[in-house]
Amino acid sequence: MKTRAITGIVFVIVLVGSFLLGPWVFSLFFALIALLSLNEFYGIVDSNSEKISTNRVVGIAAGAGLFGGAILFQMHVITSSVLLALIPLITLLFWTELFRKTGNPFGNIAFTFLGIIYAVVPFVFFYLLGFIDGSYDYQYPLGFLILLWASDTGAYLAGRSLGKTKLFERHSPKKTWEGSFGGLLISLLAAFILSRYFVGLETWEWMITSVIIVVFGTYGDLTESMLKRSYGIKDSGNILPGHGGFLDRFDGLLLSAPLVYLFLMWVV
Template structure:
């Protein structure tokens, strides 16, 4: 428990620092984080029959993340902003080349299941990297760069996890999805929704970019789709007979274990806010 607490403390400090040091550090930090998560995903897959192409997958993922990072960057139509948009569009046109490289590399490998390798390589990019591009875009969904919305997203994600754990441990009886996650209960899920919604209202008092109704709506979406992401990652780990996705975070497991809720929640939350804020 002590190791878990120390690791969680320092990792939280690093993440908060990535928000406060400006948009360049923020973008670079989550590019690296998505790359490490993708590498972890590929490493787990290699324990089974498929052998994803790590180099080609990381290259494709980096191109996709960078392209959308430059496109979503908003400098209020200054020359820097227009230049960023051009760079983003250039990188976007290079994305198909990154995908083609996956196929080319497989042509020169000796493999009994080449399309399984290709499929897992591209699945990793879709499942891991693209959600991080949506999370990065949250910093610009209401206009110029602001740390409040992505930071609020993480606070709500952590609030839901903590609330679901505490309520589930106290009064949890009815299993939520026992086949993939035996410890999760409906009582814990409802507790996580209620606590994250309450935290969403509190956040609205300090982060005025969104109204309290939007913050509470985001909290509910995070609770639902964050839990779904957790279940999907549990299904993935059970399919390859492992408990944790890695050991990079002592006491916490791997990076995918820490960000499984983000993978499905970030695209949904960004889509909701894009229309709620801009329409």
């Protein structure tokens, strides 16, 4: 418990610091987290499947190209047309598989692509929240994480004290409907408080953002649990002592970040 607490405190300090130290630190920090998450996904699949061998090097290179392209575009270093240069990275996955001596080449390609879609694309959308009004503003992505943390904390506390009705026992036996509603209430309260300090959105906009995060963050959590149960593992990694891996810490972000981005694009 002590190790878990220390790791959590240090990680939150580093995380918040990445927002406050400006756009480049924010960009590079979350690009690194996205690629480490992708590496975890490939590690899970490769270590626990006899028939699949992902093309980790090319996959990470493609993920880095995708995130790097988003960074350079937002920093006005390149134009949108230059992003078309990423297309060869996609074809690279196919022709490199021709030279690999594996028994399931299209399975390898499929899981390599899936890793990018599952672990990198959501972080790209989360990253874009920082530039959603045209210039860097940390309040949107930081607010997102605050609401996500509030939801997780509320769900944990309500689930422990009131939880009786299982939410999706087959994939996550500890999650309950009572815990989910508790997470929603705490997240809505956090959204109301945020609206008093983070003035980029109206109160109702923060509230809707909170609902999206709670609903689809829960789906993201369940999806990552399904991934781990599929391969019989407890944690996605061990890079964060007491907390597992980055996929474990950001599972609620993976399905909710793209939808929050779309909603804020509409209202902002």
